[in-house]
Amino acid sequence: MxxxxxxxxxxxxxxxxxxxxxxxxxxxxxxxxxxxxxxxxxxxxxxxxxxxxxxxxxxxxxxxxxxxxxxxxxxxxxxxxxxxxxxxxxxxxxxxxxxxxxxxxxxxxxxxxxxxxxxxxxxxxxxxxxxxxxxxxxxxxxxxxxxxxxxxxxxxxxxxxxxxxxxxxxxxxxxxxxxSEGRAFPVETRWLDTPVKKTQRFEQAIADLIIDAVTKESGSALAFLPGEGEIRRVEQALAGRVPKDCAIRPLYGAMKFDAQRAAIAPCATGRKIVLATSIAETSLTIEDVRIVVDGGKARRARFDAASGMSRLVTERASKAECEQRKGRAGRVAEGVCFRLWTKGEEGALPQFAPAEIEAADLSGLALELALWGASEEDLNFLTPPPQGQLAEARNLLRGLGALDSMGRITDHGRKISDMPVHPRLAHMLQISGENGANLAAILNERDPMRGAGVDLSLRIKALSKPDNRADRGAIERIKTEAKRLRKGLPQGAQMSLGELAAQAYPDRIGMRRKGDQARYILSGGKGAVMDDGDALAGEALIVVTDTDGAARDAKIRQAVRITQSELRGLYDDQIAWHDICHWDKRSRRVATYNREMFGALVLDERPWHDAPDDAIAKAALDGLRQIGLPWTDAAKRFAARVALMSDDYPDMTEPALMAHLEDWLLPYLRGAKTESALRGLDITEALRNMLDWSQMQRLDHAVPATFKSPMGRNLAIDYSGEHPQVTARIQEMFGTTVHPTVGPHHVPLKVTLTSPAHRPLQVTMDIPNFWKTSYADVRKDMRGQYPRHPWPEDPTVADPTLRAKRRGT
The missing domain is CATH 3.40.50.300 (P-loop containing nucleotide triphosphate hydrolases)
Structure with missing residues (x-):
């Protein structure tokens, strides 16, 4: 002992x-x-x-x-x-x-x-x-x-x-x-005098700050960086610049345990500079540290429910994280914390880092809840899981056969819940057995061959045949993990690498887009792209196992080829023919064809010559939604008349009509397949049929299409402007003592009174007032120009007329 x-x-x-x-x-x-x-x-x-x-x-x-x-x-x-x-x-x-x-x-x-x-x-x-x-x-x-x-x-x-x-x-x-108030030693905080220049690389800036820190202060230093890549680049930037008594020690999660222990142990030769990720923020005591250099960044996993993909993002660290990091300099003696930002910039830092449940892939959580036999509402979570992400996770699990249609866990789901990998990989291992262990181990670890192209088969080969492009430490970890995963698994069916990957990622089987050898549409409906020069670019079908997680055209980081026959062999029960009738934006017409599809992938396509009229009409409606309603003058006048009626009449504004196209216009689209045919439609009849007989009667009575002048003539009312208006000869309106109105709210007509030569004399919305005020001046001007036409002193008692006096009278 x-x-x-x-x-x-x-x-x-x-x-x-x-x-x-x-x-x-x-x-x-x-x-x-x-x-x-x-x-x-x-x-x-x-x-x-x-x-x-x-x-x-x-x-x-x-x-x-x-x-x-x-x-x-x-x-x-x-x-x-x-x-x-x-x-x-x-x-x-x-x-x-x-x-x-x-x-x-x-x-x-x-x-x-x-x-x-x-x-x-x-x-x-x-x-x-x-x-x-x-x-x-x-x-x-x-x-x-x-x-x-x-x-x-x-x-x-x-x-x-x-x-x-x-x-x-x-x-x-x-x-x-x-x-516990604690008795940590005091730690002095030092900020930059001016912000880091935008043109300066992060790694170079923090390397300079590290050199400044270890030159000015005694003791070992702990520098916080967001990830392994930054650690490696900062290590290179420090090479040949650190004091002779300083040893550089990387520290991140993917390292072997012995190397991690070496980083936190005292340095036998003097001081050390530990370049660490957030792994060093808590729990660990790193011996001899008196200096903390904080880069102010943190790397977090973000899951996008819309794309179904996770990605690592580098963000500003929170104030809580920065305080945690600062405390590392005061564990064993007084220390100093150097921060790679100004004191003024500190106010913009978030108070706390987001909980992982807010931004992570929730597939594992959804599976655990189903295994527990509870919903998220049944448990008290400090932060409830986002409903959209949880729904997406359950959709994935149903697709993998881990949940049934009611969301209950299946026997298959129970089996994969016992496996220490993501449900996708566990599903694949349950089907493939030992044969899938190498692939699962690779996909469960960091990419051991970054920069070697996206082809996943290169990683598999590196497990058995040395490859200078491979990270040896990562390869050894993958081998160890694969060996552990094989325990208890049956031999399983022999499958190609593409078939294995497709079992784990049925929603990420990609088909090359026409005319572009590096852009793919994924079976889940999203887009993905790889470098044009990649060896895998141009393959007709691939399975994408890793991307950068971007919501649109995600960058492919790992993928493997798969043949159509292999795809059909795996998912024949999910491949089906679909009748497609839709509005084609490019050709500006209704397109009809039959497609054989797996998810969003089109495996085969044939013309659909006998598409039903109803389907064509519904597709044409989508065309109208893009080009707008084909308003004729008659349709505009009718809609304007309806707008003057009471609330029990339909709303005939364009937004309201567009929102309910199927209800009123669909029967009138028979045979309209092209943009020109749609633009040539007269929708007046369709609008009229939106009213019943009683409504039409009330409309014609209250808001007529014509105005009956005092002479009994029907004059067309123009409803296209802000106010309904009518034009009449001034003599035709003699005897008018009440201004004409339309509609239940008695909207006054705008009346344009013209001379015998049909030139406007007055525009008024109050004829009786016009007779009392401006008419006298009009009469004085017009009597000389039109002496054969009547210009009575009191037009309110004169008879309306369109006739002129006989010559000589």
Whole structure:
């Protein structure tokens, strides 16, 4: 047995009595403690005497899981695997006497699905919950239900450094919040004087800041970068520039565990510069760090429900993340944090990073919910899953046969839920058995051959034949993963690589678009594109296994060829002929044909000569929606008349008519197949038929097409302007004492009064007032020009006439 490590006093020790009281009285607590307070290693050990049964503690990352277990075991003077053990995908060290087991977050879900009562477990601790992983959110929701329905005695502690504790406490039914103020060493923050120039590359800018930091300050440095690619480029930018006593140590999730441990261990030769992803934000203590250099960026997975694809995006880090990073400089001594932005820019940072459940692919969550036998409404989630993304996930699972039409899990779904890979890959493995293990392992890992072209077969070949373009470390990880996946799988059917990929990605089978060898339409309806010069460009059919996730024309990163016969062999039951009748935007006419389709892919096409008239008419309506209604003067006048009626008449404005084309115009489109035919339609009759007999009678009475003049003549009313108007000779309107109106609201006609030569004399909407005011001036001017026509002094009592006096009278 190794010797116990002496117990140093840590800030968390001061609040242990409060934590014990909360757990004893309420069975649960939310513990807030800053980085370095000691919560990860102190709390589980301190709970051993007061918890009956095993203590499960969740960590968000594999390295943190193993490190926490080793540090607690070292404290007890034991090797890991006895009192303290760990469990993660592909590795575990524990035995029947293990009291504390540190696990990665997904392990808890499997434990709950296999044994909802968590037999033999006395407490569950969620560490670093502020990272808000999807597995942690689901695990907490399930634990809350288990405590409510089955295990009131199960102790629950949620621990974090930067989480907003109040919502979590409310989710737990008012759990006590215990706060440790901590005693981290002071960390000075230094910002840039001016923003980084837009022309300067991020990697070069942060490399310069790292050199400035390690030159001015003593101690080792920890630089935060968004991903492995940036780490490699910054490492190159630092080559030959760092002080002689500084060693550069990369640290990211895909590294071998031994290399990760080397990065966090003390440097034997002097100082070190650790170039790390967010893996170093929490849980880990990296020895000797006095300097933090923060690039201010974070990489997150974003799922687009519209495209059904996930992509990694680089975003500004949140204030909470930056504070977490800053704290790493004050774990063992006073430190300095250098930030690659100005103090003024800090205000634009978001307060917290988004929870993974808000932006992730929810296929795994949907499958776990179905296996649990609950909907998302049945569980209390800290952040409810977005409905659109969850619906998309369930559609995928139904397509894979994991859910039935009612959303219930199938026997096939139960089998794939037990497999430690995405449901797509698990589905493929259940069908292909061992033969699909290599492909599943490749697709479950980072691309081992970036820049080698998109052909997936190159990656498969690299597993058995060395390829200088392949990352050796990644290839070894893939081989190990494939070996693990093969365990328990049957031999399975022999399939080509394309057939295997198509089983996992039935919605991403791509067909080359006509006239372009590098652009593809995917069976799910989205577009994708690869480089023109890629060796796979020009293939008629491919299966796309990885893209950049863009919603439109996603860039293909990995794909494999598949033949049409292979596609038909796999999905013959989903390939069918469809009658297509639609408006073709290019030819500007109704197109009719029969298509043999798989999803959005057209495998064969033939003319459809006997398409029914109804289908053609409906397609023509789509043409009208594009070109607009073919208004004639008569149709405009009729619609304008209707607009003057009461509310029980239909709305005949263009937007209203376009919204209900099928209801009033469809029967009048028989035989109209082209744009010219549609533009030649007269829609007046169709508009008239929107009114019943009673409505037409009232319309003709209240808003007539003509105005009956005092002489009994019918004068056409023009309804095309802002006001209905009519034109009449001034003498024809003699005797008018009430201005003419139309419609139930008595809208006045705009009357243009003309001279005997039909030239406008006056436009009025109040003839009686005109007689009283302006008529005298008109009479004075007109009597000399038209002496043979009557110009009475009082036109209100004169008889209307169109006749002139006889000559000489």
């Amino acid at each position: 190794t010797q116990k490590t002496p117990q140093l006093e840590l800030p968390i020790d001061d609040v242990m009595p409060d934590l014990f009281s909360a757990v004893t009285a309420h069975g649960q607590a939310v513990l807030m403690a800053p980085p370095g307070a000691g919560k990860t290693t102190r709390v589980p050990l301190a709970l051993l005497p007061v918890i009956s049964g095993k203590i499960i503690m969740l960590e968000p990352r594999r390295l943190a899981t193993r490190s926490a277990a080793e540090r607690m075991a070292d404290t007890l003077g034991e090797p890991v695997g006895q009192t303290v053990g760990y469990r993660m995908r592909g590795a575990h060290k524990s035995n029947k006497n293990t009291r504390i087991e540190v696990v990665t977050e997904g392990i808890l879900t499997r434990m709950l699905q296999n044994d909802p009562e968590l037999t033999g477990i006395g407490a569950v601790i969620f560490d670093e919950f502020h990272e808000r992983s999807l597995a942690a959110d689901l695990g907490l929701a399930l634990i809350c239900e288990v405590r409510s329905a089955l295990r009131e005695d199960l102790a629950l502690i949620v621990m974090s450094a930067t989480l907003d504790a109040t919502p979590v406490a409310e989710l737990l039914g008012g759990a006590p919040i215990v706060r």
